Amino acid sequence: MAKITGLKCAVIGQNPVVRIATDEDVSGFAEIESSKPYVKPQVLYYEKYIVGQDPTDVERVMLRIRKLGSFKPWGSAVSAIETALWDLAGKIEGVSVHKLLGGKIRDRVRVYDGAVRAPLKGHSPEDYAESVRGMKQAREGFTIVKEKIGFHSAMREEVPDFFYGEVDRGSLYINRGSLTEKGLAHIIACVKAMKEVLGDEVGLALDCGPGWSLTSAIQFARAVEQLNIMWLEDMITGDYTPYVLADVYRELTSATSTPIHTGEQIYLRQNFIDLIEKRAVRIIGPDPCDIGGIAELKWAAEYADLHGIQVAPHGTGNGLIGLAALVQMSATLPKNYIAFEYPVGNPAWWYDIVDGLPNPIVEDGFIKVWDRPGMGVGLNERATRKRLSEEDEDFFD
Numbered sequence: 001m002a003k004i005t006g007l008k009c010a011v012i013g014q015n016p017v018v019r020i021a022t023d024e025d026v027s028g029f030a031e032i033e034s035s036k037p038y039v040k041p042q043v044l045y046y047e048k049y050i051v052g053q054d055p056t057d058v059e060r061v062m063l064r065i066r067k068l069g070s071f072k073p074w075g076s077a078v079s080a081i082e083t084a085l086w087d088l089a090g091k092i093e094g095v096s097v098h099k100l101l102g103g104k105i106r107d108r109v110r111v112y113d114g115a116v117r118a119p120l121k122g123h124s125p126e127d128y129a130e131s132v133r134g135m136k137q138a139r140e141g142f143t144i145v146k147e148k149i150g151f152h153s154a155m156r157e158e159v160p161d162f163f164y165g166e167v168d169r170g171s172l173y174i175n176r177g178s179l180t181e182k183g184l185a186h187i188i189a190c191v192k193a194m195k196e197v198l199g200d201e202v203g204l205a206l207d208c209g210p211g212w213s214l215t216s217a218i219q220f221a222r223a224v225e226q227l228n229i230m231w232l233e234d235m236i237t238g239d240y241t242p243y244v245l246a247d248v249y250r251e252l253t254s255a256t257s258t259p260i261h262t263g264e265q266i267y268l269r270q271n272f273i274d275l276i277e278k279r280a281v282r283i284i285g286p287d288p289c290d291i292g293g294i295a296e297l298k299w300a301a302e303y304a305d306l307h308g309i310q311v312a313p314h315g316t317g318n319g320l321i322g323l324a325a326l327v328q329m330s331a332t333l334p335k336n337y338i339a340f341e342y343p344v345g346n347p348a349w350w351y352d353i354v355d356g357l358p359n360p361i362v363e364d365g366f367i368k369v370w371d372r373p374g375m376g377v378g379l380n381e382r383a384t385r386k387r388l389s390e391e392d393e394d395f396f397d
């Protein structure tokens, strides 16, 4: 029986990477969103709870630490440890992680773009049209793209009289309120400009908030009904909101045929119960790096499927190791799976330190599922060592 001997975390570039070491010549790896480089001490906090445990009994190890996390960003470390345990268990047993999760039900997984494009130059209809034109022409051949609008963009500051409220520039997602008639008309014009470019060839999803009043959310969702939007994400609560408000979502969903989506900030399957049982959204979007890991996400996806709800996993903040975890997990999700958010390596040297990814990674909007032990990718130790800061020099030791 293998035993866990230690837990390491290095911030490589901007991305915190977790390594679980064992008394055998094998380690498990997982990644945390690049927007959370401060989590290293948090990761190391869990070491004392898992040392000495058998890493192939993933759930038994998780029972020791799962209660010590919370909604985004405070579930990041627990989520990464769970995912690294699956990598480790697969390597020890000599099978792909998708086999450990029950086996794949698809040979390739659809992805959607939220990160490959150049950043938006501004927030006018022309800027949005140009941005999605870039996505449509990308060599990955995406069949779905996602764009940021409303309170999930600088529209709230750039568009005069955008909403009824004071603009707060200092804090993430603190702006909240009803849109003015001008604000609402501006967003609708931007969405129409994007649809004109994408036509019926590429689906358009919109990351919207959080921050909308229920009134504005219903007005907007109804106004775009004829445009067949893939989904409206996080209108009421969402990114970095430490609660769900399922009843408010239920009212929104009941009021429109446009699919409503949320869930990237939610920690643990239990916190999806309300949203799913009330059929408060049409699509859930948990992030494996925040919900508590990849098996945790699969449980939520299976429960959603029993209630007629689809799943489109969030994932733009994960890098290339996170990408491998998304591929392995998504291959096993039920038929309610739509696509996951495709993460890119940033900076570009990340592509030189990760071994095992296909080239090209995405073809015609899909990634072929690979069959190697664990996640099937690894950090090239020699190349990675050159990228380690002095503080993290002992990462591989």
Ligand SMILES: [Mg+2]
Binding pocket: 207, 233, 234, 239, 264, 314
């Ligand atoms: Mg989002």
